[in-house]
Amino acid sequence: xxxxPSRAYRPGHYSAYPRERPSPRRLWRYxxxxxxxxxxxxxxxxxPVPNAHDIxxxxxxxxxxxxxxxxxxxxxxxxxxxxxxxxITDDENRSVLLPPRERPPIYTFYDPDAEKDEGVRAAxxxxxxxxxxxxxxxxxxxxxxGKAEAMKNPLYERFQVRKMxxxxxxxxxxxxxxxxxxxxxxxxxxxxxxxxxxxxxxSFLRRGEYPRLTRYEGFGxxxxxxxxxxxxxxxxxxxxxxxxxxxxxxxxxxSSRTFAVDPKPSAIAFYHSTTLANQYKAVSNLLADSKATxxxxxxxxxxxxxxxxxxxxxxxxxxxxTPYRPHSxxxxxxxxxxxxxxxxxxxxxxxxxxxxxxxxxxxCSSSGxxxxxxxxSYQNTSTFFTIGTIPHPYTLAxxxxxxxxLSVSLIRRNPxxxxxxxxxxxKTLGPTLGGPDRLIPxxxxxxxxxxxSKSLWLxxxxxxxxxxxxxxxxxxALPAYHVNSLEDTVDSKTSMIxxxxxxxxxxxxxxxxxxEDDDSQSSLSDGEIEHQRTIFTHSKSVLNPDSISKSRLxxxxxxxxxxxxxxxDEASEERVKLAAEAWHLADMEAWRFVRAWNARxxxxxxxxxxx
Numbered sequence: 001x002x003x004x005p006s007r008a009y010r011p012g013h014y015s016a017y018p019r020e021r022p023s024p025r026r027l028w029r030y031x032x033x034x035x036x037x038x039x040x041x042x043x044x045x046x047x048p049v050p051n052a053h054d055i056x057x058x059x060x061x062x063x064x065x066x067x068x069x070x071x072x073x074x075x076x077x078x079x080x081x082x083x084x085x086x087x088i089t090d091d092e093n094r095s096v097l098l099p100p101r102e103r104p105p106i107y108t109f110y111d112p113d114a115e116k117d118e119g120v121r122a123a124x125x126x127x128x129x130x131x132x133x134x135x136x137x138x139x140x141x142x143x144x145x146g147k148a149e150a151m152k153n154p155l156y157e158r159f160q161v162r163k164m165x166x167x168x169x170x171x172x173x174x175x176x177x178x179x180x181x182x183x184x185x186x187x188x189x190x191x192x193x194x195x196x197x198x199x200x201x202x203s204f205l206r207r208g209e210y211p212r213l214t215r216y217e218g219f220g221x222x223x224x225x226x227x228x229x230x231x232x233x234x235x236x237x238x239x240x241x242x243x244x245x246x247x248x249x250x251x252x253x254x255s256s257r258t259f260a261v262d263p264k265p266s267a268i269a270f271y272h273s274t275t276l277a278n279q280y281k282a283v284s285n286l287l288a289d290s291k292a293t294x295x296x297x298x299x300x301x302x303x304x305x306x307x308x309x310x311x312x313x314x315x316x317x318x319x320x321x322t323p324y325r326p327h328s329x330x331x332x333x334x335x336x337x338x339x340x341x342x343x344x345x346x347x348x349x350x351x352x353x354x355x356x357x358x359x360x361x362x363x364c365s366s367s368g369x370x371x372x373x374x375x376x377s378y379q380n381t382s383t384f385f386t387i388g389t390i391p392h393p394y395t396l397a398x399x400x401x402x403x404x405x406l407s408v409s410l411i412r413r414n415p416x417x418x419x420x421x422x423x424x425x426x427k428t429l430g431p432t433l434g435g436p437d438r439l440i441p442x443x444x445x446x447x448x449x450x451x452x453s454k455s456l457w458l459x460x461x462x463x464x465x466x467x468x469x470x471x472x473x474x475x476x477a478l479p480a481y482h483v484n485s486l487e488d489t490v491d492s493k494t495s496m497i498x499x500x501x502x503x504x505x506x507x508x509x510x511x512x513x514x515x516e517d518d519d520s521q522s523s524l525s526d527g528e529i530e531h532q533r534t535i536f537t538h539s540k541s542v543l544n545p546d547s548i549s550k551s552r553l554x555x556x557x558x559x560x561x562x563x564x565x566x567x568x569d570e571a572s573e574e575r576v577k578l579a580a581e582a583w584h585l586a587d588m589e590a591w592r593f594v595r596a597w598n599a600r601x602x603x604x605x606x607x608x609x610x611x
Contacts, residue, residue, distance in 0.1 A: 084585070085593070108143075126296070139197070175238075188223070213234055220272065241253040283301055323419075330532040380428060385454055385456075396587070398539050399539075408579040418585070465598070
């Protein structure tokens with residue numbers, strides 16, 4: 001019996017109107033175009049940084065100090081406040097940092113040929129180093145000018161044909177050198193910043209915008225700021241003046257309307273000869289008797305005032321972040337030694353003296369030193385200077401587990417994730433937020449302009465901050481201090497712990513270290529300190545195998561026996577390290593961020609010195 005279609009059947013559009021099959025030539029074209037598109041997408045995907053990020057509307061570019069694996073790498077971008085950097089870089093080992101702020105130049109003029117005495121020149125070189133270091137620490141780019149820059153100024157030929165006194169000639173030379181460089185700040189090398197980083201005038205000068213030629217009340221010829229056109233106009237006016245034979249400075253050759261006059265700065269000091277005679281007679285008298293000796297003592301006086309300014313700025317003391325005491329006590333040796341150096345009263349020929357811009361300062365006294373506290377959580381307080389030490393997740397997991405022999409299952413059995421970040425931000429953010437939500441506030445506390453000047457963050461496994469680097473960071477020379485190395489004996493470690501936990505003040509000029517929230521750490525034995533040292537040394541060898549001899553380390557098992565490292569052990573430790581990084585993603589992001597931030601800071605100064 002024939003089968004009839006259902007009445008409800010209606011042919012579809014494509015069934016009723018079938019499309020014509022493409023010709024072989026057109027089909028080949030479609031296939032080739034699809035293949036090219038796939039290859040282009042694969043090529044873009046293989047790039048470590050997406051092309052869209054390289055085209056930065058603010059002109060920022062990818063920056064890395066090294067291409068070697070394991071060394072810190074970074075990428076400057078205005079979208080740096082992201083929880084995880086790989087959302088921008090597509091590379092989890094490259095941290096996104098706030099683009100570095102351009103440092104405005106501050107110039108001084110120095111002619112080494114003007115002084116023949118070697119002792120005087122050595123003392124002047126020391127004062128120039130102090131000047132450069134202080135202005136660098138306050139966000140400026142100090143530049144020492146000389147005759148070479150003055151001779152490149154187009155107005156130098158007009159200057160040569162005018163007869164003038166030596167004093168006026170020296171002043172005109174520094175103005176010609178400044179005019180050749182263009183806009184900026186011209187300073188005597190005895191003019192130094194002596195105030196908080198965020199002082200109103202210092203903040204204004206850091207913007208690098210100077211609408212007109214400005215001098216500052218009470219500073220005489222010590223400090224000027226100007227744009228290029230105003231400097232050139234002042235030079236032309238001075239060279240055309242008929243009073244060249246009688247004046248001693250450019251200021252006396254131009255009209256009073258040439259300069260705008262701003263109030264006397266409260267955060268900048270000028271060690272003028274008149275100031276020395278009125279306030280520091282001991283130094284002034286020595287300068288009259290022996291210039292070289294007097295300048296050396298003046299350098300010591302200025303260094304003590306820079307150090308004293310730091311102590312007065314952070315009047316509440318220094319806070320050393322010590323989360324998870326006593327298990328992580330070994331990580332903070334560098335921070336403790338640095339805090340002791342910072343709170344040591346600076347040596348000076350006039351111990352009770354104050355900077356010339358702050359006669360009502362609080363002199364440093366060994367009987368009442370600046371307190372050093374050891375909170376477990378970060379506190380955003382402007383009167384505290386914070387020193388934080390961040391460990392790698394593998395290091396912290398080893399110390400908390402009290403064993404150098406970790407396993408993947410041991411790490412994953414611990415339900416607490418990102419413990420360092422949780423402990424460090426618990427007071428400011430509370431206990432409920434997860435690790436990723438804490439990353440943006442933490443990055444602000446490390447790298448934002450408002451916080452970067454009042455905190456120093458160290459990486460536990462690296463000793464990259466030398467004493468010289470720290471002196472450029474703080475802006476003054478630090479007293480000699482010793483950081484115990486991993487090669488020290490247990491006895492030296494015990495003495496370091498005892499000094500840190502001493503109550504009240506440590507003898508001598510050292511500060512009193514106030515241990516907060518936890519007194520159980522005072523019962524640490526020599527064996528426990530030695531065990532922490534062993535775990536920490538082993539962790540450093542895993543993170544950086546070339547830093548410590550493998551034959552000396554071996555592997556420590558749960559029973560305390562040492563085994564020689566082999567290839568299987570290294571592969572296993574690498575898996576455990578990767579597991580710790582994956583289990584504590586936020587802690588790992590914070591560790592990479594601090595490491596990259598410190599590396600870029602150091603590279604910036606070294607590039608400036610080399611350039």
